Amino acid sequence: MGSLFLVQQAIGWCRVRLPVIVTKRFCTMSSQKHWMPPPASLLQPLSVPNRLLLGPGPSNSPPRVLSAGSRQLIGHLHKELIQIMDDIKVGIQYIFQTQNPLTLAISGTGHCAMEAAFLNLVEQGDKVLVAVNGIWGERATDIASRLGAEVHQLVKAPGEYFTLEEIERGLIQHSPFLFFITHGESSTGVVQPLDGLGDLCHRYNCLLLVDAVASLGGTPILMDQQGIDILYSGSQKVLSAPPGASPISFSNRARKKIHTRKTKPTSFYLDVEELSSYWGCDGNPRKYHHTAPISTFFCLREALAIFAEKGLETSWNLHKENSLYLCAGLQKLGLKLFVKEPDARLPTVNTIFVPEGYDWKEITEYIMKNHEIEVSGGLGPSAGMVLRIGLMGYNSTKPNVDRVLHAMGEALQHCLKNKL
Numbered sequence: 001m002g003s004l005f006l007v008q009q010a011i012g013w014c015r016v017r018l019p020v021i022v023t024k025r026f027c028t029m030s031s032q033k034h035w036m037p038p039p040a041s042l043l044q045p046l047s048v049p050n051r052l053l054l055g056p057g058p059s060n061s062p063p064r065v066l067s068a069g070s071r072q073l074i075g076h077l078h079k080e081l082i083q084i085m086d087d088i089k090v091g092i093q094y095i096f097q098t099q100n101p102l103t104l105a106i107s108g109t110g111h112c113a114m115e116a117a118f119l120n121l122v123e124q125g126d127k128v129l130v131a132v133n134g135i136w137g138e139r140a141t142d143i144a145s146r147l148g149a150e151v152h153q154l155v156k157a158p159g160e161y162f163t164l165e166e167i168e169r170g171l172i173q174h175s176p177f178l179f180f181i182t183h184g185e186s187s188t189g190v191v192q193p194l195d196g197l198g199d200l201c202h203r204y205n206c207l208l209l210v211d212a213v214a215s216l217g218g219t220p221i222l223m224d225q226q227g228i229d230i231l232y233s234g235s236q237k238v239l240s241a242p243p244g245a246s247p248i249s250f251s252n253r254a255r256k257k258i259h260t261r262k263t264k265p266t267s268f269y270l271d272v273e274e275l276s277s278y279w280g281c282d283g284n285p286r287k288y289h290h291t292a293p294i295s296t297f298f299c300l301r302e303a304l305a306i307f308a309e310k311g312l313e314t315s316w317n318l319h320k321e322n323s324l325y326l327c328a329g330l331q332k333l334g335l336k337l338f339v340k341e342p343d344a345r346l347p348t349v350n351t352i353f354v355p356e357g358y359d360w361k362e363i364t365e366y367i368m369k370n371h372e373i374e375v376s377g378g379l380g381p382s383a384g385m386v387l388r389i390g391l392m393g394y395n396s397t398k399p400n401v402d403r404v405l406h407a408m409g410e411a412l413q414h415c416l417k418n419k420l
Contacts, residue, residue, distance in 0.1 A: 051368075052395070054404050055376035056186040056214065056349045058236035058243055059392040061299070065241050068302040069295045076292045084301050085279060085292070091304025092247040095216060095239075095312065096231055098223035102272065103249040104279040105300060107293050110213040110234025113246035115143060116270040117209055117230050120250075120258050121178055124148035129176035129206075131162050131192075134185035135380030136211050144180075147266075152176065158188040158381045159339050159351075164196055171204040177257070178207045184215025187379040189339050189351030189388065191219055198227015207254055213237060216247070217307060218319040218348035218392060229254040235296070238315070238348055240393035241303035244296040248272075303393075315393075322396045323347035326389065329405040333412065338386045348396075351378075351386040355412065360387055363411045371407040 053060050061069075074081055085105075092103050106113045118140070122128060128149040130140045133156040144151045152174040156162060162181065171179065179201050183192050194210065201208040207229040212221055217238035223231050229251040236243035250258070250272065258272065265271045269290060276282050278289035307315060323345065327337055330352055338351035354360040360377045364387070367373050378386040389404060 049372065052371075052373045052400060052403065054390050054395060054400065055374040056379070056388050056390050057234070057392065059238070059240050059390065059395045061240050061242060061303075062306070062394045064306065065299045065302050068298040069242060071295070071298055073294050076294060077286075077288065081292070081294060081297065082280075082286065084297055087301050088245075088297060088304060089279060089281075091301070091308060092249065095304065095307055096223045096247065096249050097221070097225065097312075098231070098249050098251075100223070100249045100251055101283075102255055102276055102281045103247075104272075104275055104281060105235075105245040105297070106232075106248050106270070106275075107244070107290065107296075108246060109236070109243045110232065110246045111139075112270070113232035113234070113248045114140070114211060114213075115267075116248060116272065117232055118143045118147060119265050119267055119270050120272045121207070121209070121230065121254065122147045122149045123261060123263060125150060126178070127152070127174060127176040129154065129170050129174050129179045131167070131179070131181040132156070133160055133162070133190060134158055134182065134187040134382065136182040136185060136187065136213075137180070138380060140180045140182075140211070158385070159190060161190050161192045161344050164200055167197065168200055168204075171201065171206055175204070176206055178209055180209045180211070182211040183221055184212060184219065184346045184348060186214035186346070186349045186388070187382050188386070189346045189349050190344055191215060191346040193344075194221065194226045194228070198229070201229075202227060202253075207251075207257065213246075214349055214392075215346065217312070217315050218396070219346065220312075220316055223249060223251075235300050235303065237390075238319070238393040238396075239300070239303040239307070240395070241299040242296060244293050245300045319347040319391065319396050322391050322398060322401055323350055325398060326350055326391060326401045326405070329401065330389075330408070333405070333409050335408075338382075348390060348392045350389045350391065351382070352389075354385060354387055358412070358415055360384065362415050363387065363408075366411040366414055367404075367407045370410070371403070373404055373407050375404065375408070 088105050089103055106116050126149045128144045128151050130137050131154045141151050154170045198208050209230040210228050213234040214237055216233035232248040235241040235245050274289050277287035280286050336353045339345045364375050367375050376388045
C-alpha cells in the first residue's frame with residue numbers, strides 16, 4: 001500500500017497536505033520586463049554592397065582570402081593554429097626580407113602596430129625625431145608625445161620626401177635615440193627613399209623605425225639590407241586581407257633597447273616581450289597571451305601565401321606598371337599629378353590635384369554613386385588639395401585602371417555640367 005500511495009501521489013491522484021513555507025519573493029532576471037525591444041536593423045538580413053575599393057585602403061580581398069576567412073574556427077592554442085602562426089611569421093620575414101626572430105603579427109590594425117612600435121621602445125624623456133611630410137608623421141608625433149618622449153620634427157611640404165643630408169642634420173642637432181619615417185605616405189602619395197638611411201641612423205646611435213602600411217608589397221623595401229630596426233605594416237592594403245592582423249618586426253638592436261627599459265611598457269596587450277613568447281620567437285614553449293583573431297589569421301596566412309607564390313619582384317613590377325598606366329591616363333584627362341618627381345610617386349596610392357573649379361567631394365560621390373568605385377579625397381595636410389586613387393594588391397590591374405579612368409572622365413564632365 002505504501003508503494004501504491006507514492007505512485008498515486010507522483011501522478012497527482014492523491015491530495016497531499018503539504019506544510020506552508022513562507023518565502024520572500026524575489027524577481028529573477030527572466031521575470032523582468034524587457035524595456036528595450038530587439039533593434040529593428042538586426043532583424044533584417046546583412047546587406048553589404050559590392051564595391052571596387054580604389055581608395056587608400058582597404059583593398060578588395062581575393063576569393064582565396066575570403067574563403068579562408070569563412071573556415072570554421074579552431075582553438076587559439078590548437079597545434080593547427082600554432083602552425084598557421086608559424087606560417088605567418090615566415091611569410092612576414094619573406095615580405096619584409098628579414099631574418100629577425102622577433103617577427104610576428106599584432107592582433108590589431110596597422111595603427112595598432114604603430115602604437116606597439118612606439119610603446120615598446122619609448123620611455124619618459126627619450127628623444128625621438130619624426131619626419132613629417134603627411135599625416136603619419138603627425139600621428140607618430142602625437143603617439144610619442146603621449147608616451148612622454150621629447151619629440152622633435154623634420155618637416156617637409158606635402159608631396160616632398162627627405163634627403164639623407166636633411167636627415168643627418170636633424171640627427172646631429174637633436175641626438176635622438178629613435179628616428180621615425182613613413183615609407184609610403186598615403187595622405188600625399190610619396191614614397192620615401194630608404195637606401196643608406198639605416199647606416200646613417202646607426203652612425204649616430206639612433207634606431208630607425210619605418211611605417212610601411214601603404215607600401216609593403218607594392219614597392220621595394222628590404223628590412224635587413226636597408227638597416228631598418230623596426231618595421232610594421234597592415235594586412236588590408238597591398239596584402240589584400242581584412243584589417244586586424246598587422247606584421248611587425250624588431251632588429252636585435254631594437255630588442256636590446258626593449259630589454260634594457262627602465263620601466264615596463266604601459267600596455268600588456270602590446271608588450272612584445274609577452275607577445276614573443278606567444279609567437280614562439282624566443283625558442284621556448286609557447287605561453288598564452290591573448291585569444292588571437294583566428295579567422296583573420298586564416299586570411300593573413302593565405303594572403304602571404306599568394307605573395308610567396310607569385311614573388312615579391314613580380315608584385316613590385318606589377319604595381320609600378322599599373323601606376324604608370326593610371327598616371328598616363330589621368331594626364332590625358334587633363335589632370336595634374338601631385339608628386340612632381342616620378343621616382344617619388346607611391347605606386348600604391350596615386351595622387352592628383354583637385355582640378356580647378358571642382359569640388360573633390362562631388363567627384364568622389366558621383367563615382368561612388370554611379371560606378372560603385374571608391375576614390376578618396378586628401379587626408380590631414382592634403383585635405384582639399386588632392387584626390388587619391390589606390391591600386392593595391394588584388395585591385396592593381398589594368399582593367400581596374402580602365403574602369404576608374406572611365407568613371408573619372410565621366411565625373412569630370414557631369415560635375416562640370418552641373419556647375420555650368
